[in-house]
Amino acid sequence: MILFAGIPSESPIALAIAAAETLRLPHMVFNQRHAAHCQLRLEWGAGGLSGAIALGGSPIDLAGITGIYARMADVGVLPEHRARGRTPPDPVALARATAMCGLFDDLLEVFPGTVVNRPSAMGSNMSKPGQAQLITAHGLKTPATLVSNDPDAIRAFQAEHGRVIYKSISAVRSIVQEWQPGRDLAAVARLPTQFQALVPGTDIRTHVVGDRVFASAIASDAIDYRYADRQGHETAMEATELPPEIAARCVALTRSLGLVMSGIDLKRTPDGDWYCFEVNPSPAYSYFEEMAGQPMSTALARLLAGEP
Numbered sequence: 001m002i003l004f005a006g007i008p009s010e011s012p013i014a015l016a017i018a019a020a021e022t023l024r025l026p027h028m029v030f031n032q033r034h035a036a037h038c039q040l041r042l043e044w045g046a047g048g049l050s051g052a053i054a055l056g057g058s059p060i061d062l063a064g065i066t067g068i069y070a071r072m073a074d075v076g077v078l079p080e081h082r083a084r085g086r087t088p089p090d091p092v093a094l095a096r097a098t099a100m101c102g103l104f105d106d107l108l109e110v111f112p113g114t115v116v117n118r119p120s121a122m123g124s125n126m127s128k129p130g131q132a133q134l135i136t137a138h139g140l141k142t143p144a145t146l147v148s149n150d151p152d153a154i155r156a157f158q159a160e161h162g163r164v165i166y167k168s169i170s171a172v173r174s175i176v177q178e179w180q181p182g183r184d185l186a187a188v189a190r191l192p193t194q195f196q197a198l199v200p201g202t203d204i205r206t207h208v209v210g211d212r213v214f215a216s217a218i219a220s221d222a223i224d225y226r227y228a229d230r231q232g233h234e235t236a237m238e239a240t241e242l243p244p245e246i247a248a249r250c251v252a253l254t255r256s257l258g259l260v261m262s263g264i265d266l267k268r269t270p271d272g273d274w275y276c277f278e279v280n281p282s283p284a285y286s287y288f289e290e291m292a293g294q295p296m297s298t299a300l301a302r303l304l305a306g307e308p
Helices: 011-022 032-037 091-110 119-126 128-136 151-161 186-190 225-231 244-256 286-292 296-305
Strands: 002-006 027-031 039-045 048-054 067-071 114-116 145-148 164-167 193-197 202-209 212-220 235-240 261-268 274-280
Touching (some): 002 011, 011 067, 011 286, 011 296, 027 032, 032 091, 039 091, 048 091, 067 091, 091 119, 119 128, 119 274, 128 244, 145 151, 151 164, 151 193, 202 244, 202 296, 212 244, 212 286, 212 296, 235 286, 244 261, 244 274, 286 296
Parallel strands (some): 002 027, 002 067, 067 114
Antiparallel strands (some): 145 193, 164 193, 202 212, 202 261, 212 235
């Protein structure tokens, strides 16, 4: 039995559920929006973890669950627990949902089967400079990087490397943009920012699902292909194959971060070098599956069911 957890209508969850249905794999869904009405019991004893989960019906023994795929949202952002006009959220429902989701996070940490992914494994993406050190330890190159709030240091970095991009240091999503010479740097003094030498070449978004690797080559003139339409550009992508040694490094990097599934941003330069920018521990793979025809949801469902 597979357990999916999160918002069922969100594309990554929806595709995985659909794949399980197509493959006729037993599964159930913990709809986080109904968390206040769900129950979870965890027990630890000499035999390890035991317990049960009830999602509006009869309790299901945790021993019957083979794998869990979770994309949990912050409870406070769910419509059920937000104020409506002058009407505050139901404090009892909010407390119950918060407790249920907190206990579910505990389950994700201690569950003995496959979990995609455990909360404790998400930490490396909280610091992109820190994660970059882990990336290079696995033989993947990273761009020349400067994290600074010193305008003079930033100007010197740009003078050395020419074209430079900037983006968020943390896991908070930002739109990658090219830094324009002469731009006012006054705001940077209050906000340390990550600058990197612009690497020419082809973006290769790579997803690792267990031992399988799915690479998508992206064609776009935009600096950040995810937001190409905002910059007046288009994006196209197609499935491609990584060199075996690069694929192996991606799998090893994913495992070293404690992840079962990851989204890795690579770039192949015209000279044949490979650069890695970051590893996403909770990738929205659905965008790439739909654009490049990659069967990642099927691979994920099989992995969670314990199938080869």
